[in-house]
Amino acid sequence: MSPIRARRPKRGEGEGHCYRELRRALLEGRLVPGQRLVETELVRMFGVGRAAVRTALARLEQEGVVERALNRGARVRLLTEEEAVEILEARAALECLAVRYAALRARAEDVQVLREILRESAECARTGDLLGYSERNGRFHQELTRISGHATVARLLDSLRTQMVRYQYRTVMAPGRVERSLQEHRAIVTAVASRDPDAAEAAMRVHVGGVLEALRHVARRTAAAAVP
Amino acid sequence: MSPIRARRPKRGEGEGHCYRELRRALLEGRLVPGQRLVETELVRMFGVGRAAVRTALARLEQEGVVERALNRGARVRLLTEEEAVEILEARAALECLAVRYAALRARAEDVQVLREILRESAECARTGDLLGYSERNGRFHQELTRISGHATVARLLDSLRTQMVRYQYRTVMAPGRVERSLQEHRAIVTAVASRDPDAAEAAMRVHVGGVLEALRHVARRTAAAAVP
DNA sequence: CGGGGCATGATTGTTCACAATAAAGTTGAC
DNA sequence: GTCAACTTTATTGTGAACAATCATGCCCCG
Numbered sequence: 001m002s003p004i005r006a007r008r009p010k011r012g013e014g015e016g017h018c019y020r021e022l023r024r025a026l027l028e029g030r031l032v033p034g035q036r037l038v039e040t041e042l043v044r045m046f047g048v049g050r051a052a053v054r055t056a057l058a059r060l061e062q063e064g065v066v067e068r069a070l071n072r073g074a075r076v077r078l079l080t081e082e083e084a085v086e087i088l089e090a091r092a093a094l095e096c097l098a099v100r101y102a103a104l105r106a107r108a109e110d111v112q113v114l115r116e117i118l119r120e121s122a123e124c125a126r127t128g129d130l131l132g133y134s135e136r137n138g139r140f141h142q143e144l145t146r147i148s149g150h151a152t153v154a155r156l157l158d159s160l161r162t163q164m165v166r167y168q169y170r171t172v173m174a175p176g177r178v179e180r181s182l183q184e185h186r187a188i189v190t191a192v193a194s195r196d197p198d199a200a201e202a203a204m205r206v207h208v209g210g211v212l213e214a215l216r217h218v219a220r221r222t223a224a225a226a227v228p
Numbered sequence: 229m230s231p232i233r234a235r236r237p238k239r240g241e242g243e244g245h246c247y248r249e250l251r252r253a254l255l256e257g258r259l260v261p262g263q264r265l266v267e268t269e270l271v272r273m274f275g276v277g278r279a280a281v282r283t284a285l286a287r288l289e290q291e292g293v294v295e296r297a298l299n300r301g302a303r304v305r306l307l308t309e310e311e312a313v314e315i316l317e318a319r320a321a322l323e324c325l326a327v328r329y330a331a332l333r334a335r336a337e338d339v340q341v342l343r344e345i346l347r348e349s350a351e352c353a354r355t356g357d358l359l360g361y362s363e364r365n366g367r368f369h370q371e372l373t374r375i376s377g378h379a380t381v382a383r384l385l386d387s388l389r390t391q392m393v394r395y396q397y398r399t400v401m402a403p404g405r406v407e408r409s410l411q412e413h414r415a416i417v418t419a420v421a422s423r424d425p426d427a428a429e430a431a432m433r434v435h436v437g438g439v440l441e442a443l444r445h446v447a448r449r450t451a452a453a454a455v456p
Numbered sequence: 457c458g459g460g461g462c463a464t465g466a467t468t469g470t471t472c473a474c475a476a477t478a479a480a481g482t483t484g485a486c
Numbered sequence: 487g488t489c490a491a492c493t494t495t496a497t498t499g500t501g502a503a504c505a506a507t508c509a510t511g512c513c514c515c516g
Contacts, residue, residue: 011476011499012298015286039468049500051279054469058243058283062290064383070240071468071507086380093321152314155292156384239469239506266497277470282499299477299498462513469506475499482493 014052019059021046026065026076027165033078037066063159077163084167088215091160092208094153095141096201101148103192103200110147111193117143118182118189125178133178140185144192171214180210242280247287249274254293254304255393261306265294291387305391312395316443319388320436322381323369324429329376331420331428338375339421345371346410346417353406361406368413372420395443402442412438 009017022042025031042053057074060066068074079087102110117140124132141161145154171177184207191199237245250270253259270281285302288294296302307315330338345368352360369389373382399405412435419427 014500038466040466050468050502051282051500054279055283055286058286059290062287064380072509073468083380086378089325089378090322090380090384093325094318097317097321150314150317152292152311152318152388156318242469268497278472278498279470300479301498457516459516460514463511465508465510467506467508469504471504472502474501477498478496480493480495482491484489484491486488486490 008047014048015055018042018046018048018052018056022056022060023065023162027162029165031076033076033166035076037074037076039073064163065159079163079166084164084215085212087160087163088167088208088212091157091164092205092212094157094160095144095208096204098145098148098150098153098157099188099192099200099204100197101150101153102144103195103197105149106147106192106195110143111189113143114140114147114189114192118185121182121185125182130173130178133181137181137185144188147192167215167218170218171211174214174217177210177214181207184210236275242276243283246270246274246276246280246284250284250288251293251390255390257393259304261304261394263304265302265304267301292391293387307391307394312392312443313440315388315391316395316436316440319385319392320433320440322385322388323372323436324432326373326376326378326381326385327416327420327428327432328425329378329381330372331423331425333377334375334420334423338371339417341371342368342375342417342420346413349410349413353410358401358406361409365409365413372416375420395446398446399439399442402445405438405442408438409435 022031022037031037037057039050039053039057042048042056043050046053057066057068061068061074065077066074067077117136121133121136121140124130124136138161141157145157148154184203187203188200188207191203250259250265259265265285267278267281267285270276271278274281285294285296289296289302293305294302295305345364349361349364349368352358352364366389369385373385376382412431415431416428416435419431
């Protein structure tokens with residue numbers, strides 16, 4: 001597919017390299033759900049051995065991003081609407097926990113970073129740059145989990161966010177969703193800045209509730225379009 | 229180590245077989261944290277190829293049960309007290325979500341199963357069978373997630389519970405913990421039986437709060453014992 | 457014209473051998 | 487006796503070949 005490949009990775013970093021590259025390709029949308037992942041192709045793409053590709057795929061399967069059928073290879077997992085809702089619900093529960101820790105542990109510079117992302121988000125919202133907003137949205141949540149310092153929740157959230165990649169930017173498409181999302185983000189930052197874990201969790205709960213509603217709305221619209 | 233091995237698995241089930249067996253050995257305490265997992269030994273133990281062992285280890289690493297260092301192989305991951313607390317917190321958040329769904333979706337027979345586990349737990353508590361109680365405790369939570377019908381949360385909880393295996397039965401050792409745990413379980417079943425998600429979540433929150441406190445207590449005692 | 461069986465190709469699961477690396481053990485000098 | 491450099495050994499990472507399985511296309515028969 002893409003004959004351009006990075007330099008041949010050294011011994012020992014083959015599997016990790018393949019894993020990270022596959023993950024990035026997924027996040028950047030270069031791999032669409034349902035797409036087959038043929039091992040020999042990945043070998044050519046990443047310049048690693050088949051064993052490395054194989055274990056990387058096993059890891060991605062464990063993570064829930066890829067599904068493998070016996071003797072039939074791996075493909076990018078396709079989420080049903082129910083699964084997307086489930087993942088978002090799990091994310092919600094964990095993001096609430098994370099933001100609580102973030103409020104407890106945020107340093108002044110962390111709040112500065114959040115405010116900067118907020119500023120960029122507002123700019124994107126003003127100019128109608130939905131893709132840019134979606135990217136800032138991702139960065140916002142990622143930054144919050146980083147600030148939380150909660151390694152376990154961070155790991156779980158990272159995995160869940162990767163799985164949601166296909167729906168991520170579709171949820172902000174709902175009319176008026178961007179403005180509400182931005183407001184909700186502001187509320188979260190305010191709570192974190194004042195080191196109030198309860199308020200932070202409450203604000204996050206409102207936010208993820210809004211995202212869930214948006215997702216359900218998008219899903220309904222998609223379903224309606226599919227049955228004319 | 230254990231030369232007794234199950235029948236040679238057929239083609240295609242090597243990796244899965246190895247993964248499940250390793251996982252079971254971990255849960256049954258036959259593998260202790262810090263223990264090295266030499267690939268050739270596992271090959272002999274499970275009668276599968278080294279490639280299968282390799283990918284199984286990769287999956288277990290992704291799951292957080294095993295850690296691997298470059299060129300130095302895999303070993304059962306050893307949890308610090310902080311990590312144990314983190315995992316328990318993540319579990320708490322997800323168990324609350326799961327029990328909410330369980331309350332919404334429980335059928336009459338599901339409640340019967342829970343009541344039966346409760347009965348057995350009470351018997352164990354009465355006779356002072358801590359190990360038996362710990363096992364019923366595990367079954368109780370597992371059953372709740374099954375009833376929830378929430379596949380995503382079930383998967384995450386399963387993974388987190390596996391990681392906690394070393395601390396699981398130590399938390400119930402705290403004096404008086406068994407009785408409180410049993411009462412809390414009863415409250416959860418009552419809420420689920422009356423299909424009240426809010427009450428179920430609240431009861432679960434109390435329960436996991438108690439477990440967390442017990443863990444912190446045990447950890448403190450262990451730390452005190454380590455520094456005489 | 458349609459469908460079942462059969463060859464064919466593509467792709468995966470597995471095995472083996474080999475190179476690379478880190479840990480342990482050994483030797484030797486000071 | 488101790489420490490450093492070297493050797494040995496155990497174990498992992500990797501590559502290539504082989505076998506098993508699935509998908510595809512074809513042919514022959516009805």
